Amino acid sequence: MKLMLIAVGTKMPAWVTTGFEEYARRFPRDMPLELVEIAAGKRGKNADIKRILDLEGEKMLAAVPKGARIITLEVEGGYWSSPQLSQKLVQWQLDGRDVCLLVGGPEGLAPACIAASEGKWSLSALTLPHPLVRVVLAESLYRAWSISTNHPYHRE
Numbered sequence: 001m002k003l004m005l006i007a008v009g010t011k012m013p014a015w016v017t018t019g020f021e022e023y024a025r026r027f028p029r030d031m032p033l034e035l036v037e038i039a040a041g042k043r044g045k046n047a048d049i050k051r052i053l054d055l056e057g058e059k060m061l062a063a064v065p066k067g068a069r070i071i072t073l074e075v076e077g078g079y080w081s082s083p084q085l086s087q088k089l090v091q092w093q094l095d096g097r098d099v100c101l102l103v104g105g106p107e108g109l110a111p112a113c114i115a116a117s118e119g120k121w122s123l124s125a126l127t128l129p130h131p132l133v134r135v136v137l138a139e140s141l142y143r144a145w146s147i148s149t150n151h152p153y154h155r156e
């Protein structure tokens with residue numbers, strides 16, 4: 001099973017790229033964490049935000065491999081503790097489908113992405129900047145993997 005983070009935004013600050021890669025490189029070969037960046041639409045003065053959002057959503061969904069499970073990152077999603085996330089990871093692995101984690105841009109996710117979601121995951125009640133979400137998500141998934149494999153990274 002492959003984990004794919006599909007996120008709006010390119011040209012991230014170095015600390016985001018370094019932070020994400022720090023965790024992504026630790027994933028095992030049979031469960032890699034890959035990043036797919038979707039270019040954000042131009043938000044000029046009179047930009048049609050709905051159209052931009054819909055286009056970003058189309059591109060995100062086009063990046064999802066056929067049959068993959070879509071999980072959307074949403075402030076108003078469900079909270080999953082690390083052990084709960086670990087259980088989900090194990091269930092997803094047993095199920096065998098790739099898992100795509102969708103992170104929106106400045107105005108969030110397109111309605112089409114939300115409609116396609118099989119799980120809505122909230123990292124906090126706070127609205128986080130989308131670059132930071134990438135890093136928190138990578139660490140959380142790595143911790144969940146470490147719990148499921150009894151790796152010493154996670155300590156009770």
Ligand SMILES: C[S@@+](CC[C@H](N)C(=O)[O-])C[C@H]1O[C@@H](n2cnc3c(N)ncnc32)[C@H](O)[C@@H]1O
Pocket residue numbers: 072073074075102103104105106107108109121122123124125126127128129130133
């Ligand atoms: C700056 S936020 C978008 C804020 C937008 N007003 C909204 O309501 O979605 C960009 C993206 O980061 C992710 N995000 C931000 N905070 C989050 C949180 N606490 N939990 C999960 N995802 C979050 C979501 O995918 C969101 O679409």
